[in-house]
Amino acid sequence: GAVVSQHPSRVICKSGTSVKIECRSLDFQATTMFWYRQFPKQSLMLMATSNEGSKATYEQGVEKDKFLINHASLTLSTLTVTSAHPEDSSFYICSFIAAHTDTQYFGPGTRLTVL
Amino acid sequence: QKEVEQNSGPLSVPEGAIASLNCTYSDRVSQSFFWYRQYSGKSPELIMSIYSNGDKEDGRFTAQLNKASQYVSLLIRDSQPSDSATYLCAFKAAGNKLTFGGGTRVLVKP
Numbered sequence: 001g002a003v004v005s006q007h008p009s010r011v012i013c014k015s016g017t018s019v020k021i022e023c024r025s026l027d028f029q030a031t032t033m034f035w036y037r038q039f040p041k042q043s044l045m046l047m048a049t050s051n052e053g054s055k056a057t058y059e060q061g062v063e064k065d066k067f068l069i070n071h072a073s074l075t076l077s078t079l080t081v082t083s084a085h086p087e088d089s090s091f092y093i094c095s096f097i098a099a100h101t102d103t104q105y106f107g108p109g110t111r112l113t114v115l
Numbered sequence: 116q117k118e119v120e121q122n123s124g125p126l127s128v129p130e131g132a133i134a135s136l137n138c139t140y141s142d143r144v145s146q147s148f149f150w151y152r153q154y155s156g157k158s159p160e161l162i163m164s165i166y167s168n169g170d171k172e173d174g175r176f177t178a179q180l181n182k183a184s185q186y187v188s189l190l191i192r193d194s195q196p197s198d199s200a201t202y203l204c205a206f207k208a209a210g211n212k213l214t215f216g217g218g219t220r221v222l223v224k225p
Contacts, residue, residue: 032211043203043215044159057210093158097211102147104213106158 003027006094006107013084014115020080021110023094029074030096034104035067038091050077084114118142119216121204127222134191136219138204141185147207148180150189153218154200162202163189194223 036044048058056069068080094107120139128134151159165178177190201218
């Protein structure tokens with residue numbers, strides 16, 4: 001069964017609004033989680049690494065003030081897209097590496113459409 | 116040069132045939148390599164991981180790694196229409212980050 005859940009699976013919002021995406025690990029405690037973005041017909045691009053209890057590390061070119069990440073517990077990380085614009089429309093996917101393994105588990109993804 | 120190179124395809128394969136996917140990478144330090152399958156509109160799912168030179172088989176899938184040539188491949192035997200998807204090659208870089216290739220789209224025709 002699924003080990004990572006994301007909510008919502010799909011969201012449509014107006015330009016200028018903020019959207020929060022939740023990512024939960026169901027069977028594992030995740031000290032590190034990852035947030036990816038995937039535009040149509042492109043590969044996954046890592047946005048940031050989320051560490052429990054500390055600030056997220058953002059990849060070059062990703063605005064930390066626009067994509068707010070909170071990893072407050074070992075089972076929950078949230079990504080908030082602030083003041084979303086149409087160019088933020090994308091497929092957002094979280095993942096984590098289970099402790100003592102090398103396997104990265106992906107959530108089912110959230111399709112964001114900004115009108 | 117991209118860190119991970121894959122032919123975007125589509126790779127069209129008759130049902131029952133072998134699909135052969137290739138991937139080259141630029142990071143000589145990486146020790147962990149992965150193949151993921153991604154259906155349209157879905158997130159990636161892990162098919163295979165490989166860490167040592169040579170072949171690794173799992174069911175109808177065989178991964179091959181050649182670190183000297185910085186090359187990893189995936190063979191899908193007895194291809195089925197349900198294998199039609201995009202296959203992503205990835206390696207693990209520093210900090211447990213995965214670096215993905217652009218993916219190869221595979222179409223298995225009945």
